[in-house]
Amino acid sequence: MTTTLISHDDCGLHNMGPEHPESPIRLMAIHKVLEKTGLISHLDRMQSVHVTSDQIALAHACLHEKRLLMKQPKEGVIYADEDTALCPQSLHAASLAAGSAILATNRVLAGKSTNAFCAVRPPGHHAEHNTPMGFCFYNNVAIGAMQALQNDNIHRVAILDFDVHHCNGTVDIFKDKPEVLVCSTFQHPFYPERYADIQRDNILNCPMPAHSDSLFFRNLVEKNWLPALQAHKPDMIFISAGFDAHHEDPMADINLDEEDYRWVTKLILDVARTYSQGRVVSVLEGGYNPVALAFSVEAHLETLLGY
Template identity: 45%
Template sequence: MSIAIPLWITHPACTRHEMGAGHPESIERLHAIHDRMIASGLLPMFRQATAPLASRESLVRVHEPRLVDFLLAARPQPGSYQRIDGDTAMNAHSAEAAQAAAGAVVLGVDEVLAGKTRFAFCAVRPPGHHAERRRAMGFCLFDNVAVGAAHALASGLERVAVLDFDVHYGNGTSDIFRDDPRVLVCNTYQDPYYPGWVSDPLQLHIVDAPLRAGDGSEAFRAAVDSRWAPAIDAFQPQLILVSAGFDAHGQDPLAGLDLVFDDFSWIGSRIRQWADRHASGRVVATLEGGYDLFALARSVESFVRPFTV
């Protein structure tokens, strides 16, 4: 099997997790992405795989055991919910979906490290980058990308980069790796905005590139090139993981940035260049935000396309 064939990872449980009528982080997000990938002709270019459920061992590398055990044990009755915070809830399928979302990134890491592919996209939910070591929050239960990064380190890598271009700051990932310089964490995000995270400037392996409401392509690309690029080239990651959030698109209802589809194609191309330069081409991306269904689906298509050529 040629390693040029990218990998698409998902799990049926990810379309059964839901947090109540009208919640923006909805089942329809994955349906819209799947339909667009079919219509665009891209999905047949991917090898497809079902995510395994992340093991407790992999989860407690990044989360307090008490939090992991609480979330795994939560099994609300059909039609009822376990409230986590004002924005986040669990139904009867949420624990399995969260394990699958984290397990997808673990599988993606295993596949790229084994040389079976160079690019994996995890079409999963719930998202993960707001889940901190000690608490779930912000639509997120487990920090999926952090679980994958910790798994890569446990597999023998010494330097892993996490690149996060969601409109909301990836506070969970920064919290988990704040004292681990083996992980470079780079964020672009709208500031000030949820979750209001402020990094410690002494943590040189956490690189923030804040944007202001109304910022669009020029500001986004300048922030990536001026803040991310030097840090990535200096760090020379052996693997790049991506928290791929698409809610910075101008049509998204939950934010105020003004990116367009071409910006997600551009950042995909930049990430591929960094991966080819430093990481033997190895990239694993996982879905984070994006809540206008049309914009989300087209943005995912734009982001993954550079990895298919």
């Protein structure tokens, strides 16, 4: 299999301050581990590209980008909400993150890669149709999924989110689009406390109580995600790959480890081979212990490569 890794050093220019958990250190740790283990040499590496306004508008309100640009400071930091700050380079980084999802989607659809992983920040799955929140400005995976649906051969997609926080933004964007199946596991009750109880045939919320373990997570995915995916038969699969359900992550209380991420990635690839011609695009979301994040991403990438 050919796995493309898409990233850009400028994603590190988005900096919300030394105490903020969504830090440039996250990507630095990932790249350091991939280089130290030698895994980086087995990946098809590409630089991120910028998203266009038309591509942002596939998933967001027409004025969403302009409102963000009006908030971006020339110096210092301004908060879009209590968790989400903009510095002068924030939207430059956010544009590269969203553009990476477009690039990954187009590359996989063209058959140049079997699958792709976007090691980018800021993350995206909390960004709603018209609202930035939860460290997120543009919903990267939603923009990628909408790009895929512009292709004549793609009629149904699935977005699978194993971040510890619920993907409220992705649900908001796709809640009335039956061609997009959104499956998510997340700690509950917990941030963001939006859309966790929504009732839609294409939205599958799988809440986990605090301190849930590997067995609980795996059973939840097998019993819920698999039947939904078998019924939906997606032509392409997108992953919101958040690694903050790791037991060493400081932001939550779920007890997963690298082997759980390896397991769920293999399950997703098996489904993709059955229904989606193997087409998978994965985009980084959360993960706030840099060491746990880096080794979890390594396990995820090894599995995408077929190791």
